[in-house]
Amino acid sequence: MKALISAAILLLLAGCSSGPRIDTSYTSLGQDSRAQFIVIHYTSSDLQRSLDILKGNDVSSHYLIGESPATIYRLVDENRRAWHAGDSQWNGRTWLNSSSIGIELVNRGYVEGAQGRLWYPYSEEQIDALIVLLKDIMQRNGLKPGAIVGHSDIAPQRKVDPGPLFPWKRLADAGLVPWPDATAVARQRDLLATAMPDVGWFQAQLARQGYKVPEHGYLDLETRNVIAAFQMKYRPGRFDGEPDVETAALLAVLNAAG
Template sequence: MKILIATLALALLAGCTTTPTGPQYDTTYTAKGQSSRARFLVLHYTVSDKPTSIKILTEQQVSSHYLLTDDAQPITYRLVDETRAAYHAGNSSWKNFTQLNNSSIGIEIVNKGWVDTPQGRVFAPFPQPQVDALLVLVKDIVQRHGIAPENVLGHSDIAPLRKQDPGPLFPWQQLAQAGLVLWPDANRVAAVRPAFEALLPDVFWFQRKLATHGYGIQQTGVLDQQTRTVLGAFQMKYRPLDIAGNPDAETAALLEVLTTPANAPLPVVQPAIITSPVPALPPATEPAPVVPETAPAPAAPVPVPTPALPTPVPTPVTPPVPAAAPAVVNTP
């Protein structure tokens, strides 16, 4: 028995002194110069119901960090750890950053998107319980990662020529009231708007302001389809009652305020008048089908974002560009 006990003791001591395999790291010191890899938070709608959204986001290449359901008591699923990249942004850009999958956290929201009707395009509303749950989720993420309000974006912000989610009924103003997104000061907008009513800027001015705000847009000086589409994306977020993509005084005033520091005086605006007529938009078709992250981007451009309407009742709106038919989950 003594021999057995001695043998077991030696084995235990040998186990305690076994050298661990693999590299060993000393974590005594922590660098002061560091920050979260997540610089952006991107919001999407799924263009599908809850079961299909779960299936697509868990079994196919497209993914997101979180999925927020539309149940009476919404459920927030975490599908991808925040330390890892999810495939939700696709070919994307904002300001000087591109391919945002690696620097963003993505939230997919169960919402059917839109349908075309004889009265025009109708977007699905976001139930208030779902919005309340989203506010809690967004607030938690931005606080932990230090994400600035100007970097809480819609898919249509970072990919305006391809995507239009989360659409014109998304409640951007509620997020703004919670201090979560960048929003123009209404008094400053009202103060500068008369100058644009008197003299509308030329197209190049609009393109330059949109690029300064963050959108990827070519500076052509021509009111082409890409300019209309990006203008429509901006209007969906900040002026959702009219998202036709037309350059007008209200849109110009919003852009001027958003691209001027809050503590800086608004400049005296002396823009050139647009001399050419604004061409009519082609009729809208169906939304673009869902494709996985590895599939090529759709050829046809698609509209993009704006603040929520005060009423949750679906409202017909006319988007600035054609699209293709919805499939399952809205893809990168």
């Protein structure tokens, strides 16, 4: 008798812990992926140190990609929030941890030298692995080109990763990010050479790209940092934060293409 009572209690407890019965025969069309953006970072350290940090309590990312071999580590399930973006904004969305997938690349970033910052390159193997991963994430989440951004794009006042040696053009060639047509940029450069836009124009065009940028019409440090972040992505040979004709042409072509 005691055995029967014990079995009955266990069955009752099991039923209580299984949760409510939910009918899943209907599905709403009004939905999309939790992930709206993919944010690219570098770790500023080697693989072991990167793993030690990202496995801890303070900082995390959904994926980490080694340098060589370019092993892809999944550290956080895509359905859960990772802590990689911090204070951030893109296209009006703030605190992007809740709406993005974070990918960290093992890369030392830069060291300060006599001639300024020395940036470390990315390995071909690592970028190949990244492109495969990005295509998979975008396909599964229904994301379009333009959803991939750098940490420096969403937090230009405090971050510079993935840096000027990150090959954004390779991602563009793979159909993952928009890229300005070179002929159209040259044409715009000629047109703008005789009528250089003012600072307010640059601020408005950068805001259309998605950046959080002041729109007060004068060139302050905050605006320079945003310009530099854009230049680092589309003109990595010079990212001094100066609002010049070539930067204006790049912005005009990208925004005209939507």
